[in-house]
Structure formats: C-alpha cells, structure tokens
Amino acid sequence: MNAQDKAQSLSDLMETVPNITDHLFSNAPKAALTIYSQMMPGDGVRPEFTTWRDEQWAWRNTIAVHDQSYHMQSLHVRGKDALAFTQYLSVNSFKNFGIGAAKQLVCCSPEGYLIGDAILYRMDEDDYMVVGNPATTEWVEFNAQTLSYDVTTELDPMWTLNKAKKREFYRFQVEGPKAWELLEELNGGPLPEIKFFKSAEINMGPHKARGMRHSMGGMPGLEISGPWAEYKDVKRLLQKAGKKYGLRMVGSIAYFTTVIESGWWAVPVSGVYTGQGTKPYRDWCSAKNAAMRMSLGGSLYSENIEDYYVTPYDVNYGHIIKFDHDFIGREALEAMADKPHRRKVTLVWNADDVLSVMQAQFEGGEAKDKPLPITLPLAAIGRMPYDKVTDKDGNMIGLATYPGYTENERAMMSLASVDADFAEPGTEVVLYWGEDGGGSRSAGNIEPHKQVKIRATVAPSPISRAAQSSRSDIGIKRGSLSDV
Numbered sequence: 001m002n003a004q005d006k007a008q009s010l011s012d013l014m015e016t017v018p019n020i021t022d023h024l025f026s027n028a029p030k031a032a033l034t035i036y037s038q039m040m041p042g043d044g045v046r047p048e049f050t051t052w053r054d055e056q057w058a059w060r061n062t063i064a065v066h067d068q069s070y071h072m073q074s075l076h077v078r079g080k081d082a083l084a085f086t087q088y089l090s091v092n093s094f095k096n097f098g099i100g101a102a103k104q105l106v107c108c109s110p111e112g113y114l115i116g117d118a119i120l121y122r123m124d125e126d127d128y129m130v131v132g133n134p135a136t137t138e139w140v141e142f143n144a145q146t147l148s149y150d151v152t153t154e155l156d157p158m159w160t161l162n163k164a165k166k167r168e169f170y171r172f173q174v175e176g177p178k179a180w181e182l183l184e185e186l187n188g189g190p191l192p193e194i195k196f197f198k199s200a201e202i203n204m205g206p207h208k209a210r211g212m213r214h215s216m217g218g219m220p221g222l223e224i225s226g227p228w229a230e231y232k233d234v235k236r237l238l239q240k241a242g243k244k245y246g247l248r249m250v251g252s253i254a255y256f257t258t259v260i261e262s263g264w265w266a267v268p269v270s271g272v273y274t275g276q277g278t279k280p281y282r283d284w285c286s287a288k289n290a291a292m293r294m295s296l297g298g299s300l301y302s303e304n305i306e307d308y309y310v311t312p313y314d315v316n317y318g319h320i321i322k323f324d325h326d327f328i329g330r331e332a333l334e335a336m337a338d339k340p341h342r343r344k345v346t347l348v349w350n351a352d353d354v355l356s357v358m359q360a361q362f363e364g365g366e367a368k369d370k371p372l373p374i375t376l377p378l379a380a381i382g383r384m385p386y387d388k389v390t391d392k393d394g395n396m397i398g399l400a401t402y403p404g405y406t407e408n409e410r411a412m413m414s415l416a417s418v419d420a421d422f423a424e425p426g427t428e429v430v431l432y433w434g435e436d437g438g439g440s441r442s443a444g445n446i447e448p449h450k451q452v453k454i455r456a457t458v459a460p461s462p463i464s465r466a467a468q469s470s471r472s473d474i475g476i477k478r479g480s481l482s483d484v
Contacts, residue, residue: 061177069169074167078151091107097122099125102199113329174238175221217261261464265310310342312333346413349414398429422458429455
C-alpha cells in the first residue's frame, strides 16, 4: 500500500510525503500514452477506429464523431439555491441562463488559482449538471457539502468508476464541414437555429435528442445527448447514415489531441495543494479523489507546487471574469487584474529538432545518453504534462502542456502560457524536453534519458484557423470558449 492509499486525506498525505511535487511525479503512468488510451473504456470507444491520423483529418474535412459518453464525470446540482451556488463557484457571469442553455463553469481557489473548468448545463428550473474532469466536479461536491446553500448533488461517475456500468445520458460530439448535412438528414428536415451553448430538441431518426451548439475542434456541429437506453441505436444511426459523408468515429488517442488545435487547457494543476483558503478541501479529499491520484510529468520541476499553478488570466480567461457578482477567488483576482499576466499561446516545435530526437532512437549508445522518445500523436508524460519554456538565453518565461502532433497542422505542438513579452506570433522560444532527472523522478516508469532543448515558434491559440473563424463568427475572443 502506497502513501496515498494509507492517507486519510490530502492533508494527511502532504504531511507524510517529503514533497507533493515529487509524489505527483511518482504517479506517472508506465507508458506516456497509456493513461489517455485507457480513459475512455466501454462498449464503444477504442484507442483507434481507423487510424488516429485519419480520425484527426476527419474533423477538418468530413465528419468526426467524438463519443463523450464514458470519460467525463456528470454531477447534478439541484435545489432552490442551485443557480446562486454554482454562480458563487464561477468567475464568469450566469446572467441570461435559460433552461436548455449551458455556461462555462470556471472555478478558482480563494487565492485566485485555477482549479478547473467544466460545462454547466441548465437541465430544468432548479436542476443543473456539471460535466467535466473530476477535479472540478469534486470541488463542486465539496462546496455543496460545506457551504450554506440549499442544494443537493448526485454524481453519475465516469465509466471506470461507474459500478452500474450505465450512464444517465449518452453524449456524441458530431462536427466537421459535412456534419450539418448529416444532422439535417437524421432530423428529417432543416435544423432549428441554435446559437452557441444553446440547445434544442431534434430528431435522430425515430429518437428525440438534445442538440447543443458546441464543438471540440471549432468546426460546425452539435453535441447530441439523450437517454442512455438509446445509446447504441443512435450510434448505429450516425455510423450508417454518415458512411456516405466519410464519417469517422474518433478513438481515444486522437480525441485527446483536440485540445491542441482548439486551445483548451483541459487539466491544469489545481490550485488546492497550498493556501489556507483550500485547507478544508485538503482535509475533505480522500484517496479516491483526483487531487491525490493525478500525475505530473515533463521537464518543469519545482519543489514549490505553486510554480505549476495558473490563474484565469494566464490561460486567456481574463475577459470572462466578471466582478458583478461574489465568487470564490474574487478578491484575489481583483488584486491581480492590473498586474502583468502570462498569455496562452501555441508553440510549434522546430521540425529539425523533433527529427533529431527521433533519429537518436536509431543510433547506438545507452538510453540514458539519448533524448526521451517523442510518442505520436500525444507525447504527454503523466496526466498533467508540464514542460519548461525559456527564452533563447535560458531565462524562464513560462510553461507548456499537451505536447502532441496533429495531421491537420502537420506539426508537433504544445499549448503554453508565457510572459506577455514573448506571446506574439513568430517569437522564437526554447522548450525543454525530458525530465531534468533523466527519468528518475517518475519512479522508473519512463526510461532513462537526457534532457534536450527544442526550438519552438509562438503561434496563436487556438492554432486552428477553423476554430478561430468559428469563434470569431459567434463573438468569442480568441483563446477561450466565450463569455457564456
């Protein structure tokens, strides 16, 4: 039994391990891609259906269907205070939040550090549903139990934690330049006008479904949801009718590369490990919670876990912060508002440097003297991969996450948050690849290697021109979902 299994709470764990950063590094999976390829198990999601390249290509050129039915937590928040409660947890405004609409739920610690974000659906008058990664849903659960709001929560766990092995709803993301044509065919006629993050009832052949205007890669399409009992029937309908349009089901390997093109910082290091404001949360967290089981990996190493934290400003959420309501972290974010902030960008890796790393795998010598192999399409080491970014003189200017390749951009890339002076497209920076300990920090779960420098060029986030155009068309500022 390891330390996190013995500990009664996150507070206990942090008292027993020498350093929380080292503990999170030691949680790294034995294979970089394993944790992603196994996150969407179930009856219908494979690592690949055709190939990950073909599936990436589909969301830009034909139709891609992302099966989101398995890997996300769903948490109902019900009660007469449900709106006030969720608004208190989020930095953005929930004005004009009608039934059938959705909002981004952006949660911060009292110290102003990002805990995570999710999608909040308004299901009914006093019924809201949080859908996202466990760090966010668990923060909502904790606050529902400890704050004096009249709310209850009900969790529909992700598949790996779901003892019933069924979900309340299926959820398919259908997107691509031919998606609208397919959806209108299945609807039996033109679709109703649906604005971004709004929804309407549509037909999926003989079945009724909820179609919400939202996409993973910024392409035209809808998120389709309905009762779990109809999951297999609706999936078969999509596959059969979509065949003539070139529809591709997207496997888990390609699915997790969508964040690179769309620019979503999906799993930040939650700002819950330090600060008096989150001490009650650390006391509440047990070994079953994400904060104790997440894994760190990459070239960025600091004993101070706060060096991995980001604020909403650092990931381009500054424009959605609204000080028109009280929320957790408001005072801290107000104090930061006029100070310099990092900016979220895309880093495009130098192709020659990438090929040099790959070439080393075909040469003689010991593994410890070679760079860490770059796994395609996602080269993440750990659930939270963080790499160090410097200027050309070696001065630290930021951090990067989600190192990966997409067929659509034909490039190896990372999302990054860098000092504003280095955030302009075309700026040349340096990304460090591989652990500074040569693999020793990850408890032997990755092979020995030497750390190397890779040149990179700053590009916009999202890098996808399709995503930029889509967001511009609906009034969304580059680099975030929207003020919705």
